[in-house]
Amino acid sequence: MTTINRRRALSGSAAVALGVPVLAACGSDDDTSATDPATSGGDEPTGEPTEEESGGAAGGEALASAADVPVGGCLVVTGAKVVVTQPTEGDFKAFSAVCTHQGCLVETSSEGEIPCPCHASRFSLEDGSPLSGPASAPLEAVEITVDGDSITRA
Structure with missing residues (x-):
């Protein structure tokens, strides 16, 4: 056969x-x-990331340093496809960095919104909702933990 x-x-x-x-x-x-x-020589795959694949952090994948995220702006963590925002000082939020219009990655910005370079969509730093452009759906929220200067995926 x-x-x-x-x-x-x-x-x-x-x-x-x-x-x-x-x-x-x-x-x-x-x-x-x-x-x-x-x-x-390995165990059967479980579908869960190993500690090495998840960044080695017990609480989740290390995304960024708080100091790297501009107040009133955002930082895109390309490998994780996450955008971390800081709408006001000390208030951090995270969303999928994949634009809901056609799947482009959004860009890092200090201009008060999350910009998509492909078709000029703009998203809110507060809740990921579309502010302008062809995107009509919000960016999906990503749970994060801020511990001192370290921002990790929850």
């Missing part, structure tokens, strides 16, 4: 759809060491 793995299915689909030859990547079709706990 021939099994179809992801690589074979995707390369076959591409070849059929485009009518072009597809080169195989390194590795065999029978390579299951990355997903088989018996051969990979």
